[in-house]
Amino acid sequence: MDSGTHLVMGIALGGLALADPVVAGSSMTTAAVITATIIGSQAPDVDTVLKLRNNAVYIRHHRGITHSIPAVILWPLLITGVLSLLFQDANVLHLWLWTFLAVFLHVFVDIFNAYGTQALRPLSKKWVALGVINTFDPIIFGLHVIALMLWAFGANPVWTISILYCILIIYYIIRYTLQQAVKHAVKNTIPDAEKIILSPTMRFFQWRIAANSRTNHYVGRAYGRSITIYDKFPIEPLPDTPLFQAALEDSNLAAFLSFSPLYRWEIRELENNFHEVRLIDLRYRSDNRYPFVAVALLNNNYEVVQSYTGWIFSEDKLRKKLIVD
Known part of the structure; x- marks a missing residue:
């Protein structure tokens, strides 16, 4: 929290x-x-x-x-x-x-x-x-604020907080039940899904969806049991090339891989003979972008000259963080 x-x-x-x-x-x-x-x-x-x-x-x-x-x-x-x-x-x-x-x-x-x-x-x-x-979670935070205000205005703290905790237990059960219903709906939408990751949002019925089948990544949203798939990417193994292996030794990309359970990769050729290796977490799609990334810039000798991992909401901001003289 x-x-x-x-x-x-x-x-x-x-x-x-x-x-x-x-x-x-x-x-x-x-x-x-x-x-x-x-x-x-x-x-x-x-x-x-x-x-x-x-x-x-x-x-x-x-x-x-x-x-x-x-x-x-x-x-x-x-x-x-x-x-x-x-x-x-x-x-x-x-x-x-x-x-x-x-x-x-x-x-x-x-x-x-x-x-x-x-x-x-x-x-x-x-x-x-x-x-x-x-x-x-605005509901959890709000319920606590209400309970603390009641205590501040003279309500019995033991009874007030006890009732709060009983409500929260029921709330957690409801959230878990809703999550399972959404997972079932995702499974119906993607019958061959082998891995389904749901990320809750601040909206009670809305969930981010990231899923894998044997051959594809799927990214979408759920509103209740209504499932919308936005993107579908073929699953490709990480390249076993000197360029990519050199990039994976960088601390930023290594940290990303230790944390992200579902991602895709890209390699781009840039100006000035630089190569960009990018890892993209598929769990956090927002406004048609995937903002949680790890990026490494390498020269022709496969040396990492700049790298970054974290949240990037525009390419301009990323380029500013990866300025190479």
């Missing part, structure tokens, strides 16, 4: 913590726990700072080790250790328990996005992405 949603989730969890008699019975423990649930709900996303380095590092590591099994254990210990020094009369055990729940909830809800997490590390580096909830 986005940072704003994780924030309101952390505050709401702090309200639910007041159901714990130990937390509710001590003002110091209450303050410590609410602080901890807010920090714990944000902590796994500390790897966002990797974007300051470059996109390749960010793509490879965001929602990776910081969302792993060891991290879910270590974050609460670290946060509890620091906060127990600031709130010395707080109950350390209950502080740790609610901090652990905040961190676990962060990783758990991220699994339901299309981006997913490597939550099973170190057991597996596989990305776990259920693709049920958009990264920012």
